[in-house]
Amino acid sequence: MSADTQGVALGYEPPADGGERRVWIPLGGSHSAGAMSESQGKRLVSAVLEVRPEPETRLVLLGVDVDGLRHAGRAALRDRIAFLPADGGLLSNLNAWENIVLPMGFHHPGRLPGVAAQVKGLLEELGADPEDLLAKLPERMTAFEKKLTGYVRIALENPDLVLAEEAQPGLDSGERAAAARFPAVYLERCPGGTFVQLEVARER
Amino acid sequence: MIGVYREFEGCMRLAGYVLRRLPVLAKPPVAESLTRQIYFTGASATAGIVLRGAFIGTLIIAYVIDVLEADAALAVKILIWVVLREVGPLIAAVLVIQRSGTAITTELALMHISGEVASLRQMRVDPRDYLVVPRVVGVALSTAALTVYVQVIAVGGGMLLSSLTIDASLGELTGEFFALASPVDFVYSVIKSFLFGAAIALVCCYHGLHPPGTSINAVPKAAINGVTQSTLLVLLLNVVFAYLVFGQAFFGLVTAKL
Numbered sequence: 001m002s003a004d005t006q007g008v009a010l011g012y013e014p015p016a017d018g019g020e021r022r023v024w025i026p027l028g029g030s031h032s033a034g035a036m037s038e039s040q041g042k043r044l045v046s047a048v049l050e051v052r053p054e055p056e057t058r059l060v061l062l063g064v065d066v067d068g069l070r071h072a073g074r075a076a077l078r079d080r081i082a083f084l085p086a087d088g089g090l091l092s093n094l095n096a097w098e099n100i101v102l103p104m105g106f107h108h109p110g111r112l113p114g115v116a117a118q119v120k121g122l123l124e125e126l127g128a129d130p131e132d133l134l135a136k137l138p139e140r141m142t143a144f145e146k147k148l149t150g151y152v153r154i155a156l157e158n159p160d161l162v163l164a165e166e167a168q169p170g171l172d173s174g175e176r177a178a179a180a181r182f183p184a185v186y187l188e189r190c191p192g193g194t195f196v197q198l199e200v201a202r203e204r
Numbered sequence: 205m206i207g208v209y210r211e212f213e214g215c216m217r218l219a220g221y222v223l224r225r226l227p228v229l230a231k232p233p234v235a236e237s238l239t240r241q242i243y244f245t246g247a248s249a250t251a252g253i254v255l256r257g258a259f260i261g262t263l264i265i266a267y268v269i270d271v272l273e274a275d276a277a278l279a280v281k282i283l284i285w286v287v288l289r290e291v292g293p294l295i296a297a298v299l300v301i302q303r304s305g306t307a308i309t310t311e312l313a314l315m316h317i318s319g320e321v322a323s324l325r326q327m328r329v330d331p332r333d334y335l336v337v338p339r340v341v342g343v344a345l346s347t348a349a350l351t352v353y354v355q356v357i358a359v360g361g362g363m364l365l366s367s368l369t370i371d372a373s374l375g376e377l378t379g380e381f382f383a384l385a386s387p388v389d390f391v392y393s394v395i396k397s398f399l400f401g402a403a404i405a406l407v408c409c410y411h412g413l414h415p416p417g418t419s420i421n422a423v424p425k426a427a428i429n430g431v432t433q434s435t436l437l438v439l440l441l442n443v444v445f446a447y448l449v450f451g452q453a454f455f456g457l458v459t460a461k462l
Contacts, residue, residue, distance in 0.1 A: 049326055078328065089323035091315070098233075103327040105233040106334075112232060153327075 009161055009194035011060030012044050012053070027063065030183035030195040041165070041200035048163055051078050062160055079107075082159035084182075086167060086200075088150030090138045096149045097134040104156055115156060122152050125185060127178050143167070144175035151182050155189060162186060162195045211433070215410045221332055222340050222406070228333045229341060237334065241342025245304040245401075246349050253299045254353045260295055265362035269369055276372035280380040283362050288389050289450075290442070292355040293397040297438045300347050300401060301431055305408045308339055309430035312412025313423045321413065331413065340405040347401025348394050355393065388449075396445045400438050407434040 005011065009027040014020035020040045025031045036044070043054060051066050051074040053059035059066045061077055069077065083089075090099045100119055104111060123130045128148055138146055147167050154162060167179045183195040228234050268282050312335060315321050324331045363381065367374040411430035415422035 083326050085323070085326070089319075089326055091320050091323065092318070093311075102233050102334075103329060106231055106327075106329050109232055 005060045005063055005065050008060045008063055010048070010163070010196055011058065012047065013058035014040070014043075015056045025194065025196055027194055028192060030187065030197070032197045032199060035199045035201055038200050041198055044198070045083060045163065045165075048081060049078070049083055051075075051081075080160040082154035082157055082162050084147075084150050084154050084162060084164040086147070086165040087143070088138075088146035088148075090141075090146055090149060092138050095135055095137050096141070096145070099138070099149055100134075100153045100156065103153060107157070118156060119152055122155060122185070123148070126151075126181060127174070142175075144171050144179065147179060155186055158190050158193075160190070160193055162193065163198065164195065165198050165200060211410065211414075211429075214414065215406050218332070218336060218410050219402075219406050222337050225333055225337050226341070228337055231333075234334060234338050238338035238342050241304075241339050242346055244307070245300060245343050246346030249299075249303050250350065250353060253296065253303070253350055254357055256295075256299060260291070260358070262358060262361040262365055264291060265358075266365055266369070269366060276366070276370065276376055276380055277384075279366040279370060279372070280363075280377055280384055283359050283366075283381065284385050284389055287358050287362055288355055288385065289393055290446070292358060293351045293393050293400060294438070294442060295358075296347055296351040296354050296397055297400040297404065298435070300343065300350065301404055301408075301434050301438070304343055304346075305404050305431055305434050306427050308343075308405060308408040309412040309427045310423055312409060313415040313426040316413060316415055317418055317420065317422065335413070336406075336409045339409055340402050343405035344398045344401035347404070348398040351393060351397035392445070392449050396442070399441060399445075403437045403441060404434040407437055 007027050008024065009031075010023060010025040010033070012023040014022070020043075021034065021036060023033050023036075023044065025033065033044075043057075047053040047057065047059050048061065051059075051061065051069070053066065062080060064073075064077060066074065066077065090096075091102070094102065097119070101112060101115060104115060119134070120130045123133060126148060128145070133141075133145055133149070136145065138149075141149070144167070151164075164182065167176070171179060183197070186195050187193060229238055264286060265279070265283065268286070269279055272278065272282075312321075315335070321331045321335075324334060359381070363374060363377045366372065366377055372380075408430040411426045411433070415426040416429070417425070
């Protein structure tokens, strides 16, 4: 860990002549990555999720410059990162409960028995009715319910870094207020974690 | 030609991946997906598939008996050679392609186009583990089970029909059947239909995960590719199996020099 990467949760330095902006976010707390174009947003998310930047681009994740990492190091780093897409990233043939526990069933099946109470607690804390939401398929959910389901899914994994796309337009004021509480609820569960919001300007 | 080779290579790689990753079936979401696949292919379709299979099997026996003016021994031999070894597994395979093959390709292609396959990767879940492994195992097991159902009903129906149309009782035909049929016939057809099912699911999963484009038009194209190629692969496997096990193919038109 070099001196300039210590204390950095997410560092993204594109080539100077590419017209893209630099993102440099400290460890801990909730931050905005600032407004960026859709294409840069896609490249940034892809680089973070693959733990592999494009050529001539520098990527720092959780204090580690990923350029010098081998496969095992990249995989270990990836396990500490979660991504929340604008639409929640749900599978359409699974209901909310099945969507929430899918990654946990793969990565931590031993933790499944106690997960129902955690899910219920998180949903109630964010103003949703667990009985109503958990049985719904994505086609019957509102945009906020999809985002909330995706959020609960990643919150259960207690990642060290959360990269969240801003919510899709169309939320009412109550839903916007609830979505604005996502970072605080995450930081209550993971006090040392970092929540990064991506503000992507959609290209038409 | 290069495209066909690439698709074949892709299916072979996928088959290797499925064999290496069979232990993933122990994970709860994959086990649940396997159960759903077995229910969809092997249980919910049973009545329709078995009835259609039995109808086709009985029809074949009726035609053959009529054309060949068969006696009891020949009728039973036809039942064993044609229905038990060949037509039973083939009917089950064709019906599985029609029902589950199209469903698998369409579902996976839609998931690919709508970004759900990418969502799985974002969750650090390999789409092949969650989508392909349970489908291949589920369809293989279900096809083997359906073949047994089709054989029992088609052979039973064939013997019943034979007893009505030729000068032999049902008891004589049953006795003749158990004298001529060997466990090899049964094991051969079950193993063959298991491989048919695995091949169908592999080809359909491959085309579902690699649709020829990212628009909605790619979905029917992927489904057509999946269905036609899995049908061809089943017919090819049938010929290879018949040649390897019994030294003959195409119902005896090609015979091995042993």
